[in-house]
Amino acid sequence: MSELNIDEIVPQGKASRRDISNSVLRLRFTGVLVFLILLGIVFSILSPRFLSFENFNIIVSNASLLIIAATAEAIVVITRNLDVSIGSTMGLAGYVTANLAASVHGLGPILVLTAVAIGAVLGLVNGVLVAYGKVPSIVATLGTLSIYRGIDSMIAGGVDVTTSQLPKWMLNSVNIPILGIPSLVYFAALIVVVVSLLLRNVPALRQLFAVGSNPSASHFYGLKTKRIVLLAYVSCGFLAGLSGFLYAAQIGEVTVVLARGWELETLAAVVIGGVSILGGSGSLFGVALGAIVLATIDNGLVLLRVQEFWRMFVQGTAIVLAVAVDAMVDRRVKELLKTRRFSVAAGGKK
Amino acid sequence: MNALKRFLSRWEFYLVVLLVLAGAWSAELSPYYLNFSQIMFSTRFFVGPGLLALGLTGIVIVGEIDLSVASTLAIGTIMFSKFSAAGWPILPAVVGVMLICTLLGAINGILVSRFALPSLVVTLGTMGAYRGIAYIIGGQVGYTSFGPSYLWLGSTVVPHLSLPVSFLFFLFAALLFMFLQHGTVYGRLVFSIGNNSLATRFSGIRNNVVRTTAFAAGGAFSGASALIFIGQYASARADNGDGSILFVITAVVLGGVDIMGGSGTVLGVILSLFLLGTLSNGMGLANIAGTTQTIVIGVLLISSILISNLITLRASKHRTNLNNDVDGGESVSANNELKEGSM
Numbered sequence: 160m161s162e163l164n165i166d167e168i169v170p171q172g173k174a175s176r177r178d179i180s181n182s183v184l185r186l187r188f189t190g191v192l193v194f195l196i197l198l199g200i201v202f203s204i205l206s207p208r209f210l211s212f213e214n215f216n217i218i219v220s221n222a223s224l225l226i227i228a229a230t231a232e233a234i235v236v237i238t239r240n241l242d243v244s245i246g247s248t249m250g251l252a253g254y255v256t257a258n259l260a261a262s263v264h265g266l267g268p269i270l271v272l273t274a275v276a277i278g279a280v281l282g283l284v285n286g287v288l289v290a291y292g293k294v295p296s297i298v299a300t301l302g303t304l305s306i307y308r309g310i311d312s313m314i315a316g317g318v319d320v321t322t323s324q325l326p327k328w329m330l331n332s333v334n335i336p337i338l339g340i341p342s343l344v345y346f347a348a349l350i351v352v353v354v355s356l357l358l359r360n361v362p363a364l365r366q367l368f369a370v371g372s373n374p375s376a377s378h379f380y381g382l383k384t385k386r387i388v389l390l391a392y393v394s395c396g397f398l399a400g401l402s403g404f405l406y407a408a409q410i411g412e413v414t415v416v417l418a419r420g421w422e423l424e425t426l427a428a429v430v431i432g433g434v435s436i437l438g439g440s441g442s443l444f445g446v447a448l449g450a451i452v453l454a455t456i457d458n459g460l461v462l463l464r465v466q467e468f469w470r471m472f473v474q475g476t477a478i479v480l481a482v483a484v485d486a487m488v489d490r491r492v493k494e495l496l497k498t499r500r501f502s503v504a505a506g507g508k509k
Numbered sequence: 510m511n512a513l514k515r516f517l518s519r520w521e522f523y524l525v526v527l528l529v530l531a532g533a534w535s536a537e538l539s540p541y542y543l544n545f546s547q548i549m550f551s552t553r554f555f556v557g558p559g560l561l562a563l564g565l566t567g568i569v570i571v572g573e574i575d576l577s578v579a580s581t582l583a584i585g586t587i588m589f590s591k592f593s594a595a596g597w598p599i600l601p602a603v604v605g606v607m608l609i610c611t612l613l614g615a616i617n618g619i620l621v622s623r624f625a626l627p628s629l630v631v632t633l634g635t636m637g638a639y640r641g642i643a644y645i646i647g648g649q650v651g652y653t654s655f656g657p658s659y660l661w662l663g664s665t666v667v668p669h670l671s672l673p674v675s676f677l678f679f680l681f682a683a684l685l686f687m688f689l690q691h692g693t694v695y696g697r698l699v700f701s702i703g704n705n706s707l708a709t710r711f712s713g714i715r716n717n718v719v720r721t722t723a724f725a726a727g728g729a730f731s732g733a734s735a736l737i738f739i740g741q742y743a744s745a746r747a748d749n750g751d752g753s754i755l756f757v758i759t760a761v762v763l764g765g766v767d768i769m770g771g772s773g774t775v776l777g778v779i780l781s782l783f784l785l786g787t788l789s790n791g792m793g794l795a796n797i798a799g800t801t802q803t804i805v806i807g808v809l810l811i812s813s814i815l816i817s818n819l820i821t822l823r824a825s826k827h828r829t830n831l832n833n834d835v836d837g838g839e840s841v842s843a844n845n846e847l848k849e850g851s852m
Contacts, residue, residue, distance in 0.1 A: 292811075292814075295768045297574070298762055301807075302808070302811035303811070304755070305803040309800045309804035313800055423637065436629065436630050466645075468644030468645060468649075469641065472638050472642060475634045475635060475638030476638050478633060478634030479635065479638065482630045483624060486625055
């Protein structure tokens, strides 16, 4: 679990504060889980087909790609920044890789490396602009959103890559059933677990939380904040490139609009999953759960034959509700911490 | 001499220079460019998004952001079509659209100020929710049977002068907004809150009221933009204005408004709209593909901030050097860190 905040990085010997913030994060996670279960109950009452293994499979495989991309987004959000170019990064990495696979045969795993490298370079550009150019992250990545997509369509020139042009192994890589569940689901689970462990155990990555919690304090504390933000963007681009490859493999027909609008999907998953948009806290397991909630809403609305555009409304409302709950919890925690501190101070005087 | 120096260091001055350069470049690219009626005709491409940009300007100066302005526009155009279908006369229809859009903006404002939620996420949510509502009300089929009175504002051209009414309307709205932002107490409060909301709160100013008003004004501008949109395209569909948020934010930021709030001028935004309009008009005349145009806009957006960062950094370094501050460069970077921290 990667639920840590500044209290854990800067040891202050106040176990009680740490307990509170940890239990709140657990509470937040449980909250999303309860919401998901409630959703499941409502949908299974309304539609008998909802509670079946096939449908479960559909939901998790739809959620998997979003889980990977949202993990990428979460890494940047934790540092109190944003990456709205993530959809374009996925699109560019996915298209170039698919194009390469179609024109040069027998590249094998080099294709995955290509996608990941393209993603990392695009992330590096974002990171340099934000960390060293001091361009506010939303402005910088909004700019690169259109630049990356523009480069994508210049390279593509209106030509799509079709399923028949792609190597078999690439298409199969995400669809091989293991115990009846497609391999993409295992990839997503693996990535969430591995990245969570890394965020928790690698010092350089733990510092992402410190920078997000309080950028100026970390700067004065002696952390290399610029380098840390850059690292976050490169990691985000790396994972976005990987999801671009997996997306291309999953749908087969790779067009220039691949993953368009995914910046919103991923941000929705991140916010619903309880990562604070103000940086410094959040858990990737929450993010995965957020992505599953979104996929479940989609799936349920389809099963209920609700018109497709209700989806936008429900998704948007879910985002607003999620931040409202976050703000409420946050205020409650601050009150709790305040009373704790007062009681400690009062106890010390006596 | 000092006044001249101050004038030369103004962001608006660089915008005018860029505007002249872009105009010269366009005239070079195409023989059809340098023609009054052609230039006037080209304004119709940016007055719609321009009104959105004006609305966003106030919101950004107060220290917030609104990603939902284009979705609000979509609800505006859909409601306009519903009023038209119900046979309403033009006046109540216009009032209705303006009221609805102002209300939608105010909802954002209340969520952001009263409930203290981050505006970026809230308006990301309402961007989807409002667009969803537009689809729910309007369906996927466009409505095109508007009466001539509904189209008048966006489609009429003043005879003999080749001045589009929509452009005059934009100028009127822009001047009104300029007065509101730079000439009234409310405008000063918007700037002060954007600079230091804690200080204004302790000065007894009701931050939430001012913030909500800025969002409501943004909604009203979206409504006005919806009216123009219908006149220009004569078609109301739920996807109206989809994707224009990039252009709108670019216009505001390129206009010299600090995305962190607290500074910027309406004149700068107007100039940047003209610059963007001139560029896309010129590139259109030169048959440059739409994708290249989006790359150019993206590069402009980023480089405008990079360049202004460079200028302010050098200016403050210069100032600290004058004060014989040895640690000048270091204190500048510390200031910037603090600013980021307070985002």
